[in-house]
Amino acid sequence: MDFENIMKRIAPPSNRPVRVKPMNQSAIVIRLTLLSLVILTIIGFFTYDDTDVGMLEGITATFTNFKVMFTEPHFNHFTFMEGLYQVLVTISLALLTTVIGAVISLMLGLLAAKNLSTPKISNSIKNFVAVVRAVPTVLWVLIFAIAAGLGSVAAVIGMTFHSVGYLIKAYSESFEELDDGVIEVLKASGANWWQIVWQAVIPSSMTYIISWTFLRFEINFSVAVAMGAAAGAGGIGYDLFMASSFYLDLRELGTITFYILVFAILLEIVAIRIKRHINIT
Amino acid sequence: MALLELFNLSKRYDQHTIALSDINISVNKGEFIAVIGPSGAGKSTLLRCINRMIEPTNGEVTFDGVDLLHVKRKELRRLRTKIGMIFQHYHLVNRLTVIENVLHGRLGYKSSVVGALGIYTKKEKEQAIQLLRMLGLADQMYKRSDKLSGGQKQRVGIARALIQDPKMLLCDEPIASLDPNASKIIMDYLQKISQSLGITVIVNLHQVDVALQYSDRIIGVSQGQIVYDGTPTDITQEQIHQIYGSDFDDLMVEMNKEKHYAG
């Protein structure tokens, strides 16, 4: 234990270099993953079909367009109040989807949670839901539109599918975080499954449920905008599509972007508030 | 001449929160000082004002003859290399190996480019190995630092501070998260460092008994002010009571508990 010498002594000569960073599995996987992503990115650059436009001209044009859009927005095909109403329609679409999705997911989420269900049921729901989630929302909506016709029904049902896929995963994982002991105690005291769910599982996961559901509502708002543009769901998304592809009205596009931006930021602020509130209590 | 001098040092966060007021301390080379006081008394702020991790509001800090509060950033960095710091929660980069964490102590000596590239000389690496050996961590050298126990992590923290070749160590509650056994090992190391290397050690503690056992000098802080500055032998029960105020009774319970563990 001779500190004095250590600080002053010149280390004994040795020829082998000193290793500092040994490779472990984690470090190797991180590097390999990053390397493959970079390679794929570079390959991508050479394969994109960009024959019609030059990259540079496009970027310059984008900046000019931004300037026009954001500094000179105007109302042409709808008034301020009409625009607001269209946003309301979009929000309503998102809301309906979230509410229907949350109710369905709550029930299926309970069955999908490992600690509340049998492994067989849990796994089959989870696998099924993974497939449901893998189908992009727009495809669900378009597939439903064949049966129900384009419109709010197809949009809400189609969007609900993806929401359910997302929320079941989130809910069941929150349920699984519940302390096993709590369930055991209630079981020992003779409570049945429903009593356990209502008295222990739901109350203790409530904060997660609210947080995830609102997060999904936030996502559904932008999904609803997109479905208005791509799948005839109506709302501000439809105006967006018309302004961009039909009227080619850049300034009105700016107005619409402002509408969407304001509401999206509002939702994000509320979501952050909810999250913070939940973390504190 | 004193190694470190604090003159009228004050720190206020806003109009109503005064963390430190008019602190005057003179510290000599090789002293082992324990700063005691209840939580929230300003111990941590005091320690961090010394190396300007927190900017003091008023006053002077003179370290090694240099006025610390009026130096440029670059000079501050150079002075910080001479002041090692040890933290309650060790503050290691968890995903890196033990030896990498130790070598971080040398970064202050390097230019931005060399430091950024993580180029260490062979001598530095060998010094790191020696230090780890000395602190009984030779086998853990290439482990990820989050795989270590609390006591081992704190020893890595000590090695990181020592490789800086410091003149002074600032230890912010180094044993507050450790069990009695590991605490004893860490305090023993700090004492040996101070005695055999002549490094000044200032250590924040909330355990009075540990402070009394190890230090040459006790500084009692209460509500941002120094209420005791003297040897551990002179301090009376009343003075301890004054330092800790209403927390005193809890503290006595805790001390008894610790004695119980030790016994």
Next chain:
Amino acid sequence: MQVNFFFKKRLRALLVFAFLVSVTYGGIMITEYDVIKGFSSIPMAISWGVTNFFPTTDSFEHLPKILISLWETILLSIGSATLASLFALFFAILGSNTTTINPFFATICRFIATLFRNIDVAVWSMILLFSFGQSALTGYFALFFVSFGFLTRAFIETIDEVSNSGVEALRATGASYISIVIHSVIPSSASQMLSWLLFMIETNIRSATLIGILTGTGIGFVFDLYYKSVDYNTASLVVIAIVIAILALEAASNYVRRVII
């Protein structure tokens, strides 16, 4: 008092429930959503799907074409997210309160990210359609912008979460700013950040399908083509190809996550 407590709790639950019901009812009115049709359309859609929406041997002839545009779309998603992560890393370091150079700058960085994130990917593609037209670049930049906004926020949260302590320790040793970032911030947040990047790529593939439909590019365009020409068998093959690709990607990124975290 206890009676009161339970009463209040019940009353609050009831109020929340009533609020949700009325808001939902309002939503139904505004969107002119037909509840009965909504429920009845599900069995209809399923029976239609079972009888019509599956690939036939004929549709497999289109498989090479489908796979080529699927590959393009995957490359687009990876490329945009990877490049965006580089920019996001830079902005996140400047935007996080732990590592920022000055607070005003941090606010600006976070504001820019908020702007990019909250303009939806569909909106971006409709805007970029003006300057890039029907080319892959429209989708590329739309994905890039949204990925950039999202990843910046995620990276800032990661930095704030994991690297506070390491930063303080290195600052105390006198290390320079760049050394602190490289030796403390990056190593402690790298795996978490990579996990976010993988998540972004998964999201981007789904978004790319949407963008494709809107801008006439990639796999979305191919789907739209068969869908509009009522070739549902081939359209279903496109869906299956997308699902397999996304599931494979999810499996791969889950593997990486398991190993690195």
